[in-house]
Amino acid sequence: MTGAGMSVESGIPTFRGKDGLWTRYGQPPMDGFKRFRADPVGWWQKQVNRQMDAHMVELRDALIAAEPHPGHHALTALEEAGALNHVITQNIDGLDLKAGLQNLIEIHGNRSRLRCLGCGERESLGDFVPVEPPEPCAECGDTVKFDTVMFGEPIPEDTMQAARAQIDLATCVVAIGTSASVRPASGLLWIAKSQGAKLIEINPFETKLTSICDVVVRATAGEALDQLAEIFATSAVQVSGDIAANE
């Protein structure tokens, strides 16, 4: 499971932490979805005219400029090597897909898609940036928003179920660049642990998860994953032994 720290080396800031957007701009109100629901057209007009909060403007510009870094490519290499079954990302940046990862659940959605709040129909925007509010859904007539899950918005049921199914299958979960504090996504890590999966944390800093992890790697996502992929590329090894040796 990856969080915002996974994409720091691609130039996308996190929310929390030392250089996080909230640390610099302050934490925004946590009722974004309620406000969107109250006035969807007004919300879209703010987006189009770049009148969003300053931290959202900074995040949007970083998302547009970002490219996958060696850590994203390492995840794809680990998948190709059969060492990684699935990635659940909390990120909305689409960098895992850009790096060629196949088995991916974007639990907080993807910024380059639209989603209907009624029937859940998703539509890819590619590089297109909407210049006016989208039409209501052609299927059911309900409101269309970015696929990105807003504060206060429930995670779409199909996505949550898919993520839970992967956690139920997991024998080992690696938490990469996540403060493990955004619920309900972070709760999946505790569920994995309670079901007997080994937990590995890759994060330069301590998190709420650290105390229950079996292995902790204090390194950036790019550094740690690049080395891990290198190990799998050069020899057939036991995951746990080699990560512990690298610590």
Ligand code: NAD
């Ligand atoms: P967070 O901001 O709460 O925590 C980020 C974590 O990354 C911290 O624990 C920090 O120590 C760690 N970190 C910082 N630099 C790192 C690096 N180079 N390598 C590895 N780890 C590093 O992030 P979160 O827990 O993912 O929660 C914030 C939510 O905001 C996410 O769920 C996501 O939906 C959204 N978000 C997404 C993006 C993105 O798409 N790239 C960016 C910002 C926020």
Ligand code: ZN
């Ligand atoms: Zn619909």
